[in-house]
Amino acid sequence: MKRGLLANLGIAFAVLVLVSPAVFFFLWMLSLSLKFEIDNSSYPPVFIPQQFAWSNYQEVFNSNRFLLYFWNSLVVTGSATLLGLLVGVPAGYGIARMKAMRSAFVILIARMTPGLSYLIPLFLLFQWLGLMGTLVPQILIHLVITVPIVIYIMISYFETTPMELEEAAIIDGADRWQVFRHVAYPIAKPGVAVSFILAVIFSWNNFAFGVVLASRETRTLPVAVYNMISFDQLSWGPLAAAALIVTAPVLLLTMFAQRQIVAGLTAGAVKGG
Amino acid sequence: MSQAALGATVGASSPAASPVGARKWRAPTYWPFVLPAVIVVVGVIVFPWAFTLWMSANEWKIGGASNFVGFANYARLWTDPRFIEAVWHTLYYTALSVFAPLLLGLLAALIFHARFPLRGILRGLFVMPMMATPVAIALIWTMMFHPQLGVMNYLLSLVGLPAQLWIFHPNTVIPSLVMVETWQWTPLVMLILLGGLAAIPTEPYESAELDGASRWQQFRFITLPMLAPFMLVAAIIRSIDALKSFDIIFAMTQGGPGTASETLNLYLYSVAFAYYDVGYGSAIAVVFFILVVAMSVLLLYLQRRAQWNEIRTDA
Numbered sequence: 001m002k003r004g005l006l007a008n009l010g011i012a013f014a015v016l017v018l019v020s021p022a023v024f025f026f027l028w029m030l031s032l033s034l035k036f037e038i039d040n041s042s043y044p045p046v047f048i049p050q051q052f053a054w055s056n057y058q059e060v061f062n063s064n065r066f067l068l069y070f071w072n073s074l075v076v077t078g079s080a081t082l083l084g085l086l087v088g089v090p091a092g093y094g095i096a097r098m099k100a101m102r103s104a105f106v107i108l109i110a111r112m113t114p115g116l117s118y119l120i121p122l123f124l125l126f127q128w129l130g131l132m133g134t135l136v137p138q139i140l141i142h143l144v145i146t147v148p149i150v151i152y153i154m155i156s157y158f159e160t161t162p163m164e165l166e167e168a169a170i171i172d173g174a175d176r177w178q179v180f181r182h183v184a185y186p187i188a189k190p191g192v193a194v195s196f197i198l199a200v201i202f203s204w205n206n207f208a209f210g211v212v213l214a215s216r217e218t219r220t221l222p223v224a225v226y227n228m229i230s231f232d233q234l235s236w237g238p239l240a241a242a243a244l245i246v247t248a249p250v251l252l253l254t255m256f257a258q259r260q261i262v263a264g265l266t267a268g269a270v271k272g273g
Numbered sequence: 274m275s276q277a278a279l280g281a282t283v284g285a286s287s288p289a290a291s292p293v294g295a296r297k298w299r300a301p302t303y304w305p306f307v308l309p310a311v312i313v314v315v316g317v318i319v320f321p322w323a324f325t326l327w328m329s330a331n332e333w334k335i336g337g338a339s340n341f342v343g344f345a346n347y348a349r350l351w352t353d354p355r356f357i358e359a360v361w362h363t364l365y366y367t368a369l370s371v372f373a374p375l376l377l378g379l380l381a382a383l384i385f386h387a388r389f390p391l392r393g394i395l396r397g398l399f400v401m402p403m404m405a406t407p408v409a410i411a412l413i414w415t416m417m418f419h420p421q422l423g424v425m426n427y428l429l430s431l432v433g434l435p436a437q438l439w440i441f442h443p444n445t446v447i448p449s450l451v452m453v454e455t456w457q458w459t460p461l462v463m464l465i466l467l468g469g470l471a472a473i474p475t476e477p478y479e480s481a482e483l484d485g486a487s488r489w490q491q492f493r494f495i496t497l498p499m500l501a502p503f504m505l506v507a508a509i510i511r512s513i514d515a516l517k518s519f520d521i522i523f524a525m526t527q528g529g530p531g532t533a534s535e536t537l538n539l540y541l542y543s544v545a546f547a548y549y550d551v552g553y554g555s556a557i558a559v560v561f562f563i564l565v566v567a568m569s570v571l572l573l574y575l576q577r578r579a580q581w582n583e584i585r586t587d588a
Contacts (some may be wrong), residue, residue: 008389011384011387011389012389014384015381015384015385018380018381018385018399019395019398019399019458021402022398022399022401022402022456023398024412024455025402025410025417026401028413028417029413032413032416040422041422042324042422043421043422044427045422045424045427059330059364062504067546076569083313086309087309087313088310090306090307090309090310091306091309091310091311093303093306094304094305094306094307094310097303097306098303098307100307103307106314106319107314109566110314110318111513112471112513112562112565112569113318113322113565114413114516114517114519114537114538114541114558114561114562115517115519116519116538116541116542116558117322117325117541117546117555117558117559117561117562118317118318118321119320119546120320120321120325120328120551120554120555120558121316121320121324121325121328121555122546123546124324124326125320125495140316140317141317143313143317144317144318147313147314147317152312166444175326176302176303176305176306177305180306187330192287201404202576203405204406205404205405205408207406207407207408207519207520207523207524208519208520208523210291211523212546213456218556221406222406222407222408222409222520223408225408225409225412226408226412226524228307229412229524234442236416237360239412240412240413240416243406243408243409243412243413244409246408246409247405247406247409247410248407248542250404250406251401251404251405252406253404254397254400254404254405255401256402257395258393258396258400258483259278261400261404262400265349265461265464266464266467266468267464
């Protein structure tokens, strides 16, 4: 369908209005992180400073054991995502093939449960097991995030893969595991990528679990940034730089894997409703 | 034929093609695939549910002895003004942060449904807030809301509006937080509705065009009704997430000023991890959980009824 010039201008304007809050926010974040204190505390605000304060980033990396916390985040998110895939991909297959959609109901309710209500009992359990002070409690509790995401997305992918191939493989003498490994899994690989990306993002972003379970040595990045506000850092520049570093990996992933994220969120979300 | 080639050709077939003859595959032999997940889910999801229920019937402080008190913790809830207040804050916060993203998400979906250059990149930019780390976002928004140095008051002054105290005043704190929540989660509503728009066939529009229906009439009598189930799904997801909202409120206000933005989740946190009263905290968690499920069931029921009505008018 062809649109007139006026309609085109209207759409261009509407898109501009829609996108500008997001674009402005992230540009402002960047601006805050690159300004010296003088520019950050001036009114009216300075958008592009005369001098860039690259030292803000330097300061973040030098102080506050930032690299340790980065490593903690990597370990927690990495382990929770890999365990989530290891457990969740076969489970999604099993549930899809057994047509046991009712068992997926548990996952749905898990999605509805407030995260904090997992924290109280698991906190007591981890204390009792003597695991506090290590990264293990956080890895385990992040499974609450990753496993449901993976199972839900994988169910929807395995549901749509055709059965004829699997039946043929069975007739050829393959056992169930071989069918899964060599027939079903390769077809559903895009789904694995989608659930991997979403699990990484939501685990990386998680804050509530860490704020309760992490000690000074075991903080993940979101918790570390939060603690910077209250204790170490009061000037805006380094704080904004830290915030940007924390969220940069996720934003990059969003930009490069936008298609998968959109597919996963709409599949997962629509089915998750 | 190689495995990869097989995979490629099959993967290309449309997802709409449903598996044929799937019924005879209902066999218990798939249990080994599910078993590890069952163990994990029981360990980190079902066990906490059960244990929370048990704790809620006990007077139990971290580090102290527990003692069974039955429903006493629940009875205490109804006489706890801070709890009652938190319930109202939660409902207020949720109502706003369902309504605003739904409205804006609908507009955004209608616009992004049109074809225009750079659509993919622009949609990517639009989706970014949803994926960004909430604590990092909250930190920057806190700076932007700063009454003297924040850029928000500067932007208001540009259009001639008076400066606000945003999250630093009891009357404006919840709307300001909802603004952040809306900024962050409108994209999810947009994505869901975009999926809905893509699923609407073109025939109704063609015949409406022939009958001389205006654009507004097409929107009102074709698009909106066909989008309704998707909007309900979006509303359900939004209310679950808004009820549970924690990161942004905690990082920006910690429930303050005073207790002006203390929602159930924030109060739950204080009771359990600041006062270490896990028995009472568990009772709050149980009531909170019931509230979330009740809200979702209500909306699901509305969805069922909406579909039922549609079928009846069709017949």
